[in-house]
Amino acid sequence: MAEQSNERAALPVITTGFPTAGPTLEDVGEQAVIKAIRAAAPSDLNGDDAAVLIPSVPNSRVVAGTDMLVEGRHFTRETTTPYLLGRKAAVQNFADIEAMGARAIAVLMSVSASSDTPAAVVEELARGIGDMAGEYGCELVGGDVTGGGQLVVSVTAIGSLGGNREELRMSSARPGQRVVAHGHIGYSAAGLALLQAGVDIPAELEVLVQAHQVPQLVPGRGVVARAAGATAMTDNSDGLIRDIGMVADASGVGIDLSSVSITPDDTLRAAGKLLEVDPWQWVLTGGEDHTLIGTIDGSAPVGFRSIGTVTRKSGVRIDGEAPATTTGWESF
Amino acid sequence: MAEQSNERAALPVITTGFPTAGPTLEDVGEQAVIKAIRAAAPSDLNGDDAAVLIPSVPNSRVVAGTDMLVEGRHFTRETTTPYLLGRKAAVQNFADIEAMGARAIAVLMSVSASSDTPAAVVEELARGIGDMAGEYGCELVGGDVTGGGQLVVSVTAIGSLGGNREELRMSSARPGQRVVAHGHIGYSAAGLALLQAGVDIPAELEVLVQAHQVPQLVPGRGVVARAAGATAMTDNSDGLIRDIGMVADASGVGIDLSSVSITPDDTLRAAGKLLEVDPWQWVLTGGEDHTLIGTIDGSAPVGFRSIGTVTRKSGVRIDGEAPATTTGWESF
Incomplete structure (x- = not known):
């Protein structure tokens, strides 16, 4: 952008790279990882078998979409950060909700990662999703974390479509x-x-x-x-x-x-x-x-x-x- | 297996194993895979950026939960079939919805698999999810398929909680x-x-x-x-x-x-x-x-x-x- 070519100090800096040190998922264990996720993206709706969302507006319909991001295919550790990846995963799902003419009301995140992954990776992912959800007026309300090989992030957005007008098909x-x-x-x-x-x-x-x-x-x-x-x-x-x-x-x-x-x-x-x-x-x-x-x-x-x-x-x-x-x- | 060891004809048979032959995901391409999924688990709600569900019952709340299943961790090709895995992935998510006192109204499936995976694996997964969804009175309404390393299946169930009574926390x-x-x-x-x-x-x-x-x-x-x-x-x-x-x-x-x-x-x-x-x-x-x-x-x-x-x-x-x-x- 034009104003980035002159000399303001507060310009955004491109950041890339994943944490490589710190306690791993295996070190801290599932319960602590979930606790860290909930601290990074707080929601009173999270923490039970499933999340119960706010009451539906009368005459509204529920909208749902999902995307899966796979390391090496949709992102690499060299071109983004876990926080930015979380923001992107959220916004691309919200875009699907918006593309129906609806507004987002909740987002869920599932992550699979090798057990030697620094727990900070998952925490930052959640923080990115939670922050973007906040910008859309909703929260990260639930998810799943599990061991695996590659890093795989699955995000589901839920939206609300009010009124009688047709959705945007x-x-x-x-x-x-x-x-x-x-x-x-x-x-x-x-x-x-x-x-x-x-x-x-x-x-x-x-x-x-x-x-x-x-x-x-x-x-x-x-x-x-x-x-x-x-x-x-x-x-x-x-x-x-x-x-x-x-x-x-x-x-x-x-x-x-x-x-x-x-x-x-x-x-x-x-x-x-x-x-x-x-x-x-x-x-x-x-x-x-x-x-x-x-x-x-x-x-x-x-x-x-x-x-x-x-x-x-x-x-x-x-x-x-x-x-x-x-x-x-x-x-x- | 076992009933093959005695002589009853009508007993259920234990089946395990994944297809290893047939056109791969790479052979058929994304659009054909999606078409096969939609044929295996038909729903008029599927096929746009996001699924628009039936109008909410007045005074109801939306419930959402998700689980991720990773090959080698939650299942192996030796102990199940893609169809049974789909059924299991669906029912375990429906159990989370039921555990809130709600009823399932929709399910979404995302799958990541290596491009040399037979397309029948993903099709059978979808059929299993769709069949189980049918037993719960709902449909497979959307999802995502993508290349990756291990087989990873992410399922999200959406439910409806009617009435004023508290959810089952x-x-x-x-x-x-x-x-x-x-x-x-x-x-x-x-x-x-x-x-x-x-x-x-x-x-x-x-x-x-x-x-x-x-x-x-x-x-x-x-x-x-x-x-x-x-x-x-x-x-x-x-x-x-x-x-x-x-x-x-x-x-x-x-x-x-x-x-x-x-x-x-x-x-x-x-x-x-x-x-x-x-x-x-x-x-x-x-x-x-x-x-x-x-x-x-x-x-x-x-x-x-x-x-x-x-x-x-x-x-x-x-x-x-x-x-x-x-x-x-x-x-x-």
């Missing part, structure tokens, strides 16, 4: 609607590329790394979009073209993106220049931004910008042409 | 109450011991192996107990003495078990004799039965039996004496 885009987005597109992939390149990262590109480590969304945007009349929504988790394509296919429509609205900004272009990569690749195929992308009649809701239109003709296009690439995240 | 046992149990105690540990011993399992002991592979509970017992006036409940997951001790500690009371009510039955004694193990060990420290254990004023609710009383004096006793052993499951 991927299948509900209609021809003629505007396509709108909340959040950066391509930043996460660019940030990961910077981390993996092992280069000195200029201050003005730190924002990309931060977007990779913890995608930034303003809580409540999905609720706002639903209230404003959006009908379809998803989040950019596997790559823009792929995720938009899923909405188009599910809705039996096409989507035409406006190149001007998604063209790589100065920051992405600077990163592309540094790494000798075409930044359009990050925009079109990157994923993990968890940008909320919806369709709506009329103007973009507060916090969203227009990036295209829904068409009768099926498929995803950019300025009416087929995109150069349609690849994205592959789970296997 | 571990901290709500009161002196003078009856301690009641629904389900076998010690069977799971005995079944595991039989499987691990590699012996020919006599037909009359197959019930122990089945109890290990898939604990049996009658759905709705937690709701019944709450309606009948139970105040505290948990499930026997880590070992009877340990789990009862957690209820006693949380409630600031003691629990005195009646040895007659938990004494190993003929089946457990036969297994003990075969393996030269004291079957009391399975009863007191075994865990994984997911037996519902509650406390109530007055008589045992339908489906429950009395196993002891709540005392003012803290600690867990059997016929007034300290138990010989207090160990149980250790996560690390």
Whole structure:
């Protein structure tokens, strides 16, 4: 970002790395680990066989989604910290809740880790999840910790969908609607590329790394979009073209993106220049931004910008042409 | 196994082992795996960013719990099948929901597996979870599949707690109450011991192996107990003495078990004799039965039996004496 290229002292610093010392999970034992988790992410709702959440608002529906993060596949100890990983695991689940037009009301965390893992790793994970949950107005209410091989983190978010209006389904885009987005597109992939390149990262590109480590969304945007009349929504988790394509296919429509609205900004272009990569690749195929992308009649809701239109003709296009690439995240 | 050693035709057969052939996760790819999961455990609620559940009953609260199962730690390919593992993963989470006095309304499954895993493993897991969910009147509504090293299964159950009566907390046992149990105690540990011993399992002991592979509970017992006036409940997951001790500690009371009510039955004694193990060990420290254990004023609710009383004096006793052993499951 621009202000990171000048000399303010309080700038955020990129942090990476996992604790390698201190008492291990085996040293402290399950009960102490659970106690540390509950201290790091306090909730009165935690601590029994299951968590009992606050009474439902009348006429509301429960929403639930889950994601599993595996070390070496979704993260490495070299590119994040347990705290940031916890924040990311939480926000990507909250993005799924928001993408239905709902608000998050609770989050659960299960962790499997080898018994020689420093207990601080799990504690920091929980603190990250709990802090992000706090930003979304909810708490880490339960979970499980267990021995294992690789570090595996499973997070489940539970949300509440109030009122009678339809949820924001991927299948509900209609021809003629505007396509709108909340959040950066391509930043996460660019940030990961910077981390993996092992280069000195200029201050003005730190924002990309931060977007990779913890995608930034303003809580409540999905609720706002639903209230404003959006009908379809998803989040950019596997790559823009792929995720938009899923909405188009599910809705039996096409989507035409406006190149001007998604063209790589100065920051992405600077990163592309540094790494000798075409930044359009990050925009079109990157994923993990968890940008909320919806369709709506009329103007973009507060916090969203227009990036295209829904068409009768099926498929995803950019300025009416087929995109150069349609690849994205592959789970296997 | 055992009934293969005598001549009854209609007995249940112990089945173990994982598919080792057929198209792998990598062969078929993420989308086809998800499609197979949805075919194995159909639900109209699945398939978007998050699942939107049925409208909440007025005055109800949402309940959520989660467990993570790791290959080599919670199960092995030699002692179960993916289908049975799915059933077990579901029922142990439903037991946590029941232990609050709630009923299950949905379940989610995340799976991490190496990319050379036969896709049938994940499909069968989902079928097991979906079938068990059906027995509890709900569906597998969402999840995640991803590459990884070991097979890791994370299951989250969501429940609904109706009415104004308090949930069944571990901290709500009161002196003078009856301690009641629904389900076998010690069977799971005995079944595991039989499987691990590699012996020919006599037909009359197959019930122990089945109890290990898939604990049996009658759905709705937690709701019944709450309606009948139970105040505290948990499930026997880590070992009877340990789990009862957690209820006693949380409630600031003691629990005195009646040895007659938990004494190993003929089946457990036969297994003990075969393996030269004291079957009391399975009863007191075994865990994984997911037996519902509650406390109530007055008589045992339908489906429950009395196993002891709540005392003012803290600690867990059997016929007034300290138990010989207090160990149980250790996560690390």
